[in-house]
Structure formats: C-alpha cells, structure tokens
Amino acid sequence: MRVGLILGEALTGLRRNASMVISVVLVTFVSLTFVGAAMLMQMQIGKTQDYWVERAQVAVFMCRDDSGVPTCANGAATDEQLAEVASRLEGPALASVVSDVRFESSQEAYDNVLSLMGSDYAEFISPEQLNNTYWVTLVDPSQSDVVSEAFGGMDGVEEVADQMQYLDPLFSALTVATYVAIGIAGLMLIAAVLLIATTIRLSAYARRRELGIMRLVGASNRFIQTPFILEGVFAALIGSALASGAIIALVQVGVEQYLASQIDFVTTWVDMSDVALVVPAVIAIGVLLAAVSAGFAIRRWLRT
Numbered sequence: 001m002r003v004g005l006i007l008g009e010a011l012t013g014l015r016r017n018a019s020m021v022i023s024v025v026l027v028t029f030v031s032l033t034f035v036g037a038a039m040l041m042q043m044q045i046g047k048t049q050d051y052w053v054e055r056a057q058v059a060v061f062m063c064r065d066d067s068g069v070p071t072c073a074n075g076a077a078t079d080e081q082l083a084e085v086a087s088r089l090e091g092p093a094l095a096s097v098v099s100d101v102r103f104e105s106s107q108e109a110y111d112n113v114l115s116l117m118g119s120d121y122a123e124f125i126s127p128e129q130l131n132n133t134y135w136v137t138l139v140d141p142s143q144s145d146v147v148s149e150a151f152g153g154m155d156g157v158e159e160v161a162d163q164m165q166y167l168d169p170l171f172s173a174l175t176v177a178t179y180v181a182i183g184i185a186g187l188m189l190i191a192a193v194l195l196i197a198t199t200i201r202l203s204a205y206a207r208r209r210e211l212g213i214m215r216l217v218g219a220s221n222r223f224i225q226t227p228f229i230l231e232g233v234f235a236a237l238i239g240s241a242l243a244s245g246a247i248i249a250l251v252q253v254g255v256e257q258y259l260a261s262q263i264d265f266v267t268t269w270v271d272m273s274d275v276a277l278v279v280p281a282v283i284a285i286g287v288l289l290a291a292v293s294a295g296f297a298i299r300r301w302l303r304t
Helices: 002-016 018-055 079-089 106-117 119-123 141-151 164-206 208-216 221-262 272-303
Strands: 057-062 098-104 133-138 157-162
Touching: 018 164, 018 221, 018 272, 057 079, 057 141, 079 098, 079 133, 079 141, 098 106, 106 119, 133 141, 141 157, 157 164, 164 221, 164 272, 221 272
Parallel strands: none
Antiparallel strands: 057 133, 057 157, 098 133
16 A cells, blocks of 8 residues: 555656656656767777777888888888898797788789779879888787887888777777767756756645645655655656667667668677667666655755
8 A cells, every 4th residue: 555655646746747757758868868879889989999909900111112201212122121021020029919911012002902992093093103011910909019110210111000090080089979978968967867856846845735744644754755756766767768769779770770881991880789788777877866866855855
C-alpha cells in the first residue's frame, strides 16, 4: 500500500505540472544526447588513432635532381647513397626499432599515382618529379624520432616524414569538437537540473496543504520526499530513453549507413557494442542528476 500510495502521488505530481515535466524531458533529452555523442566521438577518435598508429610509416625520401635542400646539393641520390640508407635501416643499430622496410622507386611511385588518380595525370607528372622512397614500419610508432635522427641531415636524403604528422591536425580538430559537445552538454545538464528543482518546488507548493496534513499525522520526511524525487526521476527516465533512441539512430543511420560508405580512410567505426556501453551511462547520468536535484529541492522546501 505504501508503495502504491507513493507511486500514485508521484503520478499526480506529473499530471499537475505537465508543461514543466515536458520541459524537463526535452532538456534532458537534448543534453544527454550531446553527452552520448561526445562519448561516442571520443571512442571514435581512439579507434581511428589506434588503427592508424599501427599502420603509420616513416618515409625516407631520397633526393631528386630538383631537390632544393642542402643534403641534395649534388642532385639525385646515387646508388651508393641508396645502398647506405638500406644498410642502416636493416642494420643491427635499428633492429629493435624497425619492423619492416619497403623500397619504392620513383617509377613505382609514378605508376601508383596513375592507378589512384587516373591516366589523365600522366601529362602533368613524370617519374623524375617523384622520390625514391624507403617506407619504414616501426615496432613502436612512437619511436619515429629515432629514424628522423638517424637519417636527418644525411647526404642523399631529402626528408624524413612521419605519416602521423599529417593526421595529428585531424585528431586535434575532432578532440576540440568533442570538448565543444561536452561543454554544450554540461550547460544543458545544468539547465535540466535547475528545471527539475523548479518543477519539484512548484509541485510541493501546489500540494502544500496535503503535505501539512501528512506532517500532522506523523509522516516521515522520507515518505514525503520520495514521491517528489520519483517525479524528477520519471521525467529524466523519459528524456534518457529518448536520448538513447537518438544515440542508437545516430550510430545505425549516421555512422553505419552513411559515414562508413562515404569515408574510406577510416575503417574502424563505433558500432552497437559501443552504444551498449554509452546508453547505460547516459541513463545513469540522467537518473542520478534528477534524483539528486529533486531530493535537494524538496529537502530545502520542507525546511522552510
């Protein structure tokens, strides 16, 4: 009977403050959607970084005839310089750093460009414009500086480039976007907390005579507070459910059906297994904030 009475009081409060409850639901829905999107975005950044870190290589570009750096003052790299670089890469000094070495001649690079871009580019580019290149796969991608130090400034070497340096700006931009989403979500969560507290105080004021009678007959504060806390939790649960649905739709439609088919260089995307981790967290955040804000609001009102 006590459980039924408490639930009945909570549902009565929801009906009496329907407009405020709808506001709480909408604000909670938007804020928790941003929270879930930020969590998924951070997961995606981690997946993409892990994928490319494992595959990123260090490129040792050998000199061309038209190279303008001091180490290429004598023109294109000679066969002796090519052999010296290969010997160092395969030597014992770098054995613990280098996992694999692949040599790509300028002609092979030219053929690869045409296969990727089309034969129409043959009139704009020639093999002489491309470098002979050693593509180095590292045991630990974070040790790319070792290769740079070993060949930087060496005669015949035009440049040592780490492929990850081209992806770092992308990861930085995505991280900033994540922070922006978290900031917006935080503001919306604050608005949701304030709305829940206001709704509970209005509900308590509307039922002030009933609360006075309950106090006179000896009802405990916990018994009085519980229906109001449940009001906030119910509203937050509805908002959390809507946010969960939006997150699922975002992954199924936005990621799996659209982004995965449009962006080729990312092969590992967030999926439903990641959603299974995010959705419970989103629901827990919504329920916890609602319970805490509602409990604080009704406790303060009962003290007045």
